[in-house]
Amino acid sequence: MSESRTVQGAAEFDIDVATAARLRRSLSATADEVIRAVIQEVPSYAGAWAGRMGTTIRRAVRTALGTFLDVVGGTGVLAVGAEAAYELGRGEARDGRTMDALLAAYRVGARVAWRGLSSTAVSAGMPADLLAKFAELVFAYIDELSAASAAGHADELATSGRARERYLEQLGRDLLAGATDELLVAAADRASWKPPDTLTAVLLPSGHAHMTQRLLPEGTLLLAEDAAGLAEPTAVLLVPDATRAHLLRVVGEYRAVVGPVRPWTRVAASFARAVRAHAMRGDGPLDTEERLVELVVGADVEAHADLRARALSPLDSLRPATRRRLEETLRSWLLHQGRRDDVAAELFVHAQTVRYRMSQLRELFGTALDDPRRVLELTLALAVPAD
Structure with a gap:
């Protein structure tokens, strides 16, 4: 693994004790300026400074600047700032903000931090060649913090995404099992899934399920091939507030079975009818609404x-x-x-x-x-x- 550019540059950077002390004394004021600038210039953070998240971000800014001065002065460990940046990225993902918003905050923060640090360094008499090196260190450090936050953001999304997939699958199974309304509402809330007015059950060959899901309304639930309990690999889609004509067009190339529309908590009935009609399929999709006579007389x-x-x-x-x-x-x-x-x-x-x-x-x-x-x-x- 390549050495950090900040650590490498700090080893070649010779800063006198007096200048380092002046920079450290200006740290709190510089951190406050960074926070104010981000609030003003990055819309996504306009309301982020109150409560737990505000405390986390303020701590992250102060930790980042303090760690930087420690590393530059030869007494600090870069991992401290990187860890804080990583956790900041995870927190941003949990709060629903995109990485673009966080990167915008880093850009604003880098500019304002450099303005404050360079002003202090110049007033302390730092030579021009050393000031240029100092600038390189500041922006290399910000790049590394950005990378750490991006990693934290991506890891949190991956973790929460897998958890949500499990919750959505369990919600789908509860729906097919005809669970109580109370249980279904709780399961939908746990999966962050907004209940529609209606759901329609669709059976189709498993190999076409994921592609078909992308063509259907947002919130369509997909269950694995064993959910239908059929001999051949068959997936189950639960489609919210479906327009039947559109739904039949989407599955028009496949040997799908489209159940009736039902209130979302009663989609088990739509699924049960689709399963009963599965054996009636021809070469194309089967609309159970068009085969009611066969379903009635074939019920027993x-x-x-x-x-x-x-x-x-x-x-x-x-x-x-x-x-x-x-x-x-x-x-x-x-x-x-x-x-x-x-x-x-x-x-x-x-x-x-x-x-x-x-x-x-x-x-x-x-x-x-x-x-x-x-x-x-x-x-x-x-x-x-x-x-």
């Missing part, structure tokens, strides 16, 4: 199979081809409420063919075709064709 597969078997039992004695034709005709007749011409148009047959088939069906079903309850059973039985 065995019950639907039993209903089909009982309701359509009058067709059991027919040959398979004949049965298929009559089932198709009966389904169309029920959906078109007995309008023969509409049935014929849908099935691409003559109206007389429809009349003939319906005569067969009436012989087989008898009065059942006039009984509202039996008609309902037949409609549900035929709502989803048999595999």
